[in-house]
Structures are given as structure tokens and as C-alpha cells.
Amino acid sequence: MRVFVTGASGFVGSAVVGELVAHGHQVRGLVRSEDGAKALETAGAEAVRGVLEDQDGLARAAASADAVIHTAFNHDFSRFAENCDLDRRAIEALGAGLEGSGKPLLVTSGTARLAPGRLALETDPPREGVDGYPRVSETAAAELVAKGVHASVVRLAPSTHGAGDHGFVPLLIDIARRTGVSAYPGEGRNRWSGVHRHDAAKVYRLAIERGIGGERYHAVAEEGVPFREIAAAIGRGLGLPVESRPPEHFGWFAMFAGMDAATSSDWTRQTLGWSPTGPGLIADIETAGYFGP
DSSP states (O other), X not given: OEEEXXXXXXXXXXXXXXXXXXXXXXXXXXXXXXXXXXXXXXXXXXXXXXXXXOHHHHHHHHHTXXXXXXXXXXXXXXXXXXXXXXXXXXXXXXHHHHTTTOOXXXXXXXXXXXXXXXXXXXXXXXXXXXXXXXXXHHHHHHHHHHTTOEEEEEEEXXXXXXXXXXXXXXXXXXXXXXXXXXXXXXXXXXXXXXXXXXXXXXHHHHHHHHOOSSOEEEEOSEEEEEHHHHHHHHHHHHTOOEEEEOGGGGGGGHHHHTOOBOBOOHHHHHHHTOOOOSOOHHHHHHHXXXXXX
């Protein structure tokens, strides 16, 4: 299968590319830089130089593929609303290239805000637009489904971890370094689900090989790791005390630090035959180079 992947040199996208190539797929990946292009070619894929702002280019690349996987997203939180709008427009462009073809499109979303306080399921609708949250990836995918596009969603755990991670755990490590304490909110009982990036990549591959369209898949290996355990692992890694702190300690990250985001992936495992094998979040924090050399 010829698969077009956006964000192909990114943390998740590069793992998806490796997974696809290892299973015999021909991959073309969207990259912004020469370094990204070289890395993609080394991985056995073809580099397509471009940017998400080029919607016509995205549509053409999608139309020439047998399947599309959209992992690209600009995580500059100082421009979050703007980046969410760019993501929406990119999804619409990819869908325009696939409309009427029956070819699969996978859009990336997350599990973090689905069902606060209870175990989130694949059947839970997205909470996009709630409390002014601007990301609408799943809404954009659903609009494509209504037009007959074979679009589905892969929801990533809030900690999609592994060597090279630049997501939530590194942000917590940075806060701990700056403040001198590895903190948790309240009693630290709130939970984050987790998945190793290579296990997440398997979900994407299986979804384009076996999916039927219009579905939501949960790339979640651990249903819920208590935040206090995450803080303790960071404290051990930095040699810092581990203590409770009020929300303002975490600054703009307070909403994410305090979220309870336990998530099930039972349906995804059964439907796709997915069985994650990578290390858990705590083991990865301790061994995957999160604290530097």
C-alpha cells in the first residue's frame, strides 16, 4: 500500500513510518527540512518537502496515495488556537484529495479530555469546543465522513512516551528543574494513560490495514498511571523532593497536570488485534534518557 504520512519526521510520525516500512508499505512522508528528508530516506521512505499551509499540495499528495495518516501538529502552545485552525484546514485538504475514492484517512487526536473522572471509551464523543478548547481534529474528520470519506481517528494517550519525547513528561521535568520540586496536584491520584510511541505506531498501521472507516481507536497501553507515581519517577531522576503543590505551581500547564484521563483500549485491541509490548511510562521515564546524559 502507498501511504502518505504528514509529520513524518516527528516523534510519532517517524515511528509510524518505520512501522509501515517494516511491514512492506511504500511510504511518502511530508517533511519541512533537509534533515527531515534525509532521516526519512534513511528509514526507507520517500520525502515530500512541504508544509501544512500548502493545502493544494496536501490534497495532491493524498490523491496519489492509497492511504493517508495525519500525525503533523505544531505544538507551540503560545499559538495553540492558530495551530488548531491550521490542523483543521490540513485535515480538510487531505479529505478533499480522498473524496470519492474510498481510501482510508487517519486523523490524530487525544484521549486527555474525553471523560474526566471515569474510564474513557472509544465510543465517547470528542469534547472539542468545550470550555473554549480550540482543537477540532475529530470534528473535521467527522465532517469528512459525512461527505463519504473513509476517515477514522487515532486517539493518543496524553503521555505518548519514548526516547526523544518532547511532550508532557519533559514539560514536567522542566517545571521540576525550575522550581526545585517534583510536584503533583492535590493527592496526586489523578491518572494519565500512556503508550510507547512504537506501540502507538502499530495502531496506525493496523487501522489502515483493517479499519472500516468512521471509527475511533485508542492508542493506550496503560489505562491510568497515578500522577503521584509520575512525579516520584521524575523526583528520583532529578534527585528532587516530591511534594503536593497547588495548581498555580504548574502555570499554564495546570489543566493538564490536574486532568484525570484514565482510558480504555479494549475495543481497539479486540478490533485490530493490537497487543502493546513496549515499556510502561514509569520504566521509560527512568531509562529512556529523559534527564539527559
